[in-house]
Amino acid sequence: MQRLIIEGEKRLSGEIKVQGAKNSALPLLSAALLVQGETVLHNCPRLSDVFAACRILGHLGCECRVSGNTVTVRADAPCGCCVPDELMREMRSSIAFLGAILGRTGECCLSFPGGCALGARPIDLHLEALRKMGVTVTEKHGMLRCVCPGGLKGAQIHLSFPSVGATENIILAAVLAKGTTVIGNAAKEPEIKDLARFLNLCGARIQGAGTDTVVIEGVDKLSPVEYTVMPDRVCVCTLMSAAAITGGEITVRGAAAEDIEAVIPVYEQMGCSVYTYSDRLFISRTRPLRAVDRVVTLPYPGFPTDAQAMTMAALSLAKGTSIMVETIFENRYRHVSELVRMGADIRVEGRTAVIKGVDRLYGARVEATDLRGGAALAVAALAAEGVTEIRGLRYIDRGYEKIEDQLSSLGASVRRVSE
Numbered sequence: 001m002q003r004l005i006i007e008g009e010k011r012l013s014g015e016i017k018v019q020g021a022k023n024s025a026l027p028l029l030s031a032a033l034l035v036q037g038e039t040v041l042h043n044c045p046r047l048s049d050v051f052a053a054c055r056i057l058g059h060l061g062c063e064c065r066v067s068g069n070t071v072t073v074r075a076d077a078p079c080g081c082c083v084p085d086e087l088m089r090e091m092r093s094s095i096a097f098l099g100a101i102l103g104r105t106g107e108c109c110l111s112f113p114g115g116c117a118l119g120a121r122p123i124d125l126h127l128e129a130l131r132k133m134g135v136t137v138t139e140k141h142g143m144l145r146c147v148c149p150g151g152l153k154g155a156q157i158h159l160s161f162p163s164v165g166a167t168e169n170i171i172l173a174a175v176l177a178k179g180t181t182v183i184g185n186a187a188k189e190p191e192i193k194d195l196a197r198f199l200n201l202c203g204a205r206i207q208g209a210g211t212d213t214v215v216i217e218g219v220d221k222l223s224p225v226e227y228t229v230m231p232d233r234v235c236v237c238t239l240m241s242a243a244a245i246t247g248g249e250i251t252v253r254g255a256a257a258e259d260i261e262a263v264i265p266v267y268e269q270m271g272c273s274v275y276t277y278s279d280r281l282f283i284s285r286t287r288p289l290r291a292v293d294r295v296v297t298l299p300y301p302g303f304p305t306d307a308q309a310m311t312m313a314a315l316s317l318a319k320g321t322s323i324m325v326e327t328i329f330e331n332r333y334r335h336v337s338e339l340v341r342m343g344a345d346i347r348v349e350g351r352t353a354v355i356k357g358v359d360r361l362y363g364a365r366v367e368a369t370d371l372r373g374g375a376a377l378a379v380a381a382l383a384a385e386g387v388t389e390i391r392g393l394r395y396i397d398r399g400y401e402k403i404e405d406q407l408s409s410l411g412a413s414v415r416r417v418s419e
């Protein structure tokens with residue numbers, strides 16, 4: 001088992017290039033299944049979830065090669081439509097393959113991605129939409145079998161909640177379907193725009209991605225392209241929280257500041273200066289950290305749920321009391337008890353967290369139980385007095401490419417040790 005050992009109280013400074021977005025790379029890898037020929041994806045982060053997606057593609061009969069940050073997928077003639085249980089369990093977001101497998105082969109069989117640390121994470125919206133597109137879904141023994149005897153057909157779909165995964169799955173199922181699909185109340189996240197941009201370059205006809213109405217006109221075939229995955233906006237937020245908590249000064253290269261417009265004002269209220277120029281985001285804090293009134297997580301363009309945990313870590317050292325409200329996932333405060341071990345004063349009531357700023361955090365043995373919660377522990381450790389030992393690195397490795405190297409390059413004292 002690996003652990004991160006972080007010696008705190010080091011001010012972070014310097015410049016760093018942000019990694020490619022995990023939440024974009026995964027649907028893009030799934031989309032490659034729809035393309036006849038060789039898709040080349042640049043700027044793919046080297047993460048356990050990306051490697052798991054490659055294994056799923058390999059299992060489905062695609063040739064998948066990883067070289068540095070470039071992944072090449074050749075999907076000339078996929079020979080499978082089933083994702084075995086062990087691969088589904090390796091990566092919870094493997095449900096992203098459902099729409100693409102159906103689009104390419106007309107049938108799909110996979111096990112349920114399962115409950116997640118963040119809450120129940122149902123897939124009812126995905127299935128309801130696919131049924132409207134002509135898919136018959138049967139659920140038995142924890143397996144989901146989807147077939148579309150008459151082929152996928154375009155449909156009018158209104159999502160009761162703008163689910164990111166459901167919007168992506170519908171787009172993936174609709175690009176090669178017969179007729180036009182309209183998604184109402186679609187998710188507007190930048191990763192949806194990235195997926196549509198890629199598919200349109202391949203010959204798809206998708207309009208309105210990034211707005212709440214996405215229209216997809218089915219086409220017969222997609223042709224391969226080379227594409228560069230967008231920057232990871234959650235990693236930018238993580239670096240911002242690291243600068244904020246250590247009183248540091250970080251320039252993030254390759255950051256798309258327009259994708260985190262709801263986050264920047266929160267960090268400014270906390271006492272940080274944030275400037276953006278071209279693809280660079282500069283953040284520094286020279287004043288004391290201040291509490292913020294209320295941060296509410298919302299679907300894009302609201303404050304992202306994925307940035308909640310690390311922002312909370314920074315707020316735990318702010319002067320005053322901050323309120324955070326998590327509206328997206330019902331169980332996304334599992335990092336709180338670990339932050340409290342480090343000396344934070346945080347109380348959770350339902351979906352609300354009350355964070356009373358303390359003067360100091362202390363190094364402790366803590367455990368990551370989900371990806372962003374794990375990142376929050378690393379952020380807290382950067383400012384804590386003494387040494388913090390973080391277990392549960394498999395969660396952090398799902399979203400951060402060598403987090404110890406990223407933070408060390410900015411002056412932190414972080415090492416990974418194996419038992």
Ligand code: UD1
Pocket residue numbers: 022023024026093119120121122123124125126127161162163164165166187305306328329330
């Ligand atoms: C994606 C992101 C995740 C991010 C989340 C919200 C990926 C791989 N993951 O997850 O990092 O935190 O968006 O921005 O891109 N829901 C249902 N039924 C459904 C689908 C969703 O009730 O069929 C609920 C979920 O339980 C959750 C909410 O809708 O409470 C948001 O989920 P969704 O937007 O689908 O998130 P994911 O796509 O799973």
